[in-house]
Amino acid sequence: MKARQIVEEMDSYVPGRSQDEIAQDFGLKKEDIIKLGSNENPWGPSPKALKAIEEEMSAINRYPESQLHELVEEIAKYSDVDTSQVIVGGDGADEIIDVLAKTFIDNGDEFIVPLPSYMYYEYLLKQYGAKPVYARWDLDENRLDVDSIYEKISPKTKMIFLCSPNNPTGTLIEKETLREIASKNPEILIVIDEAYFEYSEVTNKDLIDEFDNIFIIRTMSKVLGLAGMRIGYGLACSQIIEYMHRIKPVFSLTRLSFVAALNTFRDSEYIESSIKRGIESRQYLYDEVSKIDGLYVFPSKSNFMLIRVKDTGFTASELAHELMKRGVIVRDCTSFKGLDEYWIRISICTLEEDERFIEILKEVLS
Structure with missing residues (x-):
């Protein structure tokens, strides 16, 4: 075959x-x-998450929650956004990226990734016929080469992936830089990966109220201690979130992942x-x-x-x-x-x- x-x-x-x-x-x-x-x-992980998992074990013969209302409310509170601006996925942030691709990528589209960065963006989007185009991080200056982003934009560009802090350099991208890129390219989805934002104590979540072309990726695999449970979430304007919910698998979060996530967010x-x-x-x-x-x-x-x-x-x-x-x-x-x-x-x-x-x-x- x-x-x-x-x-x-x-x-x-x-x-x-x-x-x-x-x-x-x-x-x-x-x-x-x-x-x-x-x-x-x-x-x-959080002791409260472990206790919740133990108590939920006897219910794994039942389907998990599909709408995830309680969890969405906790994430919205943690992120200081509206519940309509939140989407939750299984398989960590990887499912969120995958649903983004299935929602917005057409065969032949291009997406920009500054190198070096997290390579899973490329791995997932190429499956849907998208072509990676590479900008660059300036390793000598330890910063994003913004001009290299603009040089790579074409009529086929559908997304730009910007990891902040960047993996593997640990570099933050200035909020004003992100704002400038989004404002100059309103037809391109600017995907900001905040997998490690808690350690930087910096977030760009307020940009989703300014721009309808910004999507923020987050995960529970780092600070929140649930890498083995595979939970990710995204923040964006409500229209993007609604489109993604049309595509997202209904039962992508297991019962155990759901209660682990819920109780971790409640353990400040x-x-x-x-x-x-x-x-x-x-x-x-x-x-x-x-x-x-x-x-x-x-x-x-x-x-x-x-x-x-x-x-x-x-x-x-x-x-x-x-x-x-x-x-x-x-x-x-x-x-x-x-x-x-x-x-x-x-x-x-x-x-x-x-x-x-x-x-x-x-x-x-x-």
């Missing part, structure tokens, strides 16, 4: 390595592995603690990595940071392999378009794990 042509041409998405994989490959104990490769919350103490500890861990890692000869680490407004390793004598792949042998998972960024073979990304861990990582990193580099 021959697959569609686009499927034949596509490469598979390359995710970060799991603890189970590393434990098996290197003969290590899973519980001893330090995972700095997937930008997760290392302190676990947990959220505040996760943000505070995440920022503390980020600062510790930045300070300590910056002291190591041969490494250059980007300042970050997220829960991860990008590190250039070229002056160590290792490639990213070689360094990642040496660290994995010692039970540390980092992200080899060689697969990120726009980066060469000398970049790794690390994400926050507990301070105890951070300290162990720094010791192991120094050992490998020495």
Whole structure:
């Protein structure tokens, strides 16, 4: 059976390595592995979410909620928007991106992504016949090259993806820059990925009241500690949300994901603690990595940071392999378009794990 042509041409998405994989490959104990490769919350989920999951277990023979009214209300309150401006999806933010594509992309459309950035946008939209066009992040200045966006816009441009803080650079895009791009291109959907906005303590959600061509992507996989439950949500003007609800799968959120999400948003103490500890861990890692000869680490407004390793004598792949042998998972960024073979990304861990990582990193580099 021959697959569609686009499927034949596509490469598979390359995710970060799991603890189970590393434990098996290197003969290590899973519980001893330090995972700095997937930008997760290392302190676990909200206790209220765990309790709600346990209480809901006996009901998994029933279909989940379809309208998600309670959850939409909690997200609207958390985001300070109207309920008509919220859409919720399963499979993390990935389903939200997929529904965006199914709602607005026609075969032959183009979308712009500045490189390097999150590559899953491309992976999903290409399936619907859209063509990626690449703008750029200025790695020397650690900022978005705005002119490169304007240079790539054509009559076929349907969307522009702007990740803020950007993955993997950790860079914020100035709100005025986003406002300018949206106002100059009213027929193009400006998709702002705020997966890590809590760590930056900056949001662009107020722009959805100014512009009907801005869509904000968010996830519960980072600060909110529910990566394994796969919950994402989007914020936009009510017309965009209504269009997307025509396409979105009805039962995309499981019963357990629903109650986990609902009770996490109701646990403000947990959220505040996760943000505070995440920022503390980020600062510790930045300070300590910056002291190591041969490494250059980007300042970050997220829960991860990008590190250039070229002056160590290792490639990213070689360094990642040496660290994995010692039970540390980092992200080899060689697969990120726009980066060469000398970049790794690390994400926050507990301070105890951070300290162990720094010791192991120094050992490998020495």
